[in-house]
Amino acid sequence: MTLIKMMIESFYIKNMVCPRCIMAVKSILEELKIDYVSVNLGQIDLNQPLSKGDLNQLEIQLKNFGFEILEPGNSSLVSKIKTTLIEQIHYSTEYLNVNFSAFLSDKLNHEYSYLSRLFSSVEGITIEKYITKLRIEKVKELLYYNELSLTQIAYQLGYSSVAYLSTQFKKETGMTPTEFKKLRGPGHKHLDSL
Template sequence: MHFYIKNMVCNRCKMAVQKEFEKTGLMPITIELGEVETAETISKEQLEELENALKHLGFELIDDKKSRLIEQIKTEIIRLIHHSEEIENTNLSSLLSEKLHYEYNYISNLFSEVEGTTIEKYFIAQRIEKVKELLVYDELSLSQIAIQLGYSSTAYLSSQFKKVTGLTPTFYKSLKETKRKNIDEL
């Protein structure tokens, strides 16, 4: 049986979700960001128990096709930005079309209609959050961050960062309190 789960954005999320599935007597075959597959079928009681347990942890089972597709778009973008070593100069529309097996116009319009923002703006918000994370860690220079996140130049990264946050990367780095957001809040 295949389950789609909203707000599953990191490896800790995968572990938490696995634990809840196991508590309800379901042994996952595979667990990916946003998806769980089990061999067993689920009873109504187990489904209700699972839904409540997941909701308590901030997750949500998704049962309609459009919501699953929106979550898959978000998952692919999060995987690209937060779980890959280096973002090549990837054409986002081609990547999403290839991974999700839909024309980009369809998924773009659906995403905008449901989320109230464009895929591109969501992608930029995720990249800026990753920049903030890397600035706080203080292990990479701004030019190294630009390369890692697929920016064409440090100037472009700085310009986009200021446009989104209202701050320069250097000033942001100097702030004592961080203003980062959780990935699932973007």
């Protein structure tokens, strides 16, 4: 009996920040007839290495949709930090019972101090500031849809109190959550612009 070892090639994709992004990338792969194992936020796993021609076509199609293949190394690790945080803050239904530094260290198998220095040097802001921006965008979304109270939103996003959430919200947006609710439009930013 012969065992065939499957060779998986992974690519890290910049600006893949939502479930629709995953669907768009799957559509691109299917259109190009590229066999894939999985497509997740920020990452594509393929069954086999791509030829130069296929890779070139993939890069072109991804760029048409605002995505970009990241070179292995620092940029892909920063992208992993971002997608890990986006998944947790915007899409996870499980309450995070550890702090974000421990969560990132565990998920990415790196010391938090290393991740923090790398992120700051590449992005020009700290991971903590990025987390704040993500959380405030989620607060805006939840306020806009008006399904939860501010107390419920504070609990869901791991804020210690409504007062702390309100202080961070005002600092980030220049208005209170109540003032924001009175606006007519959604007022939140796209996650790939953070």
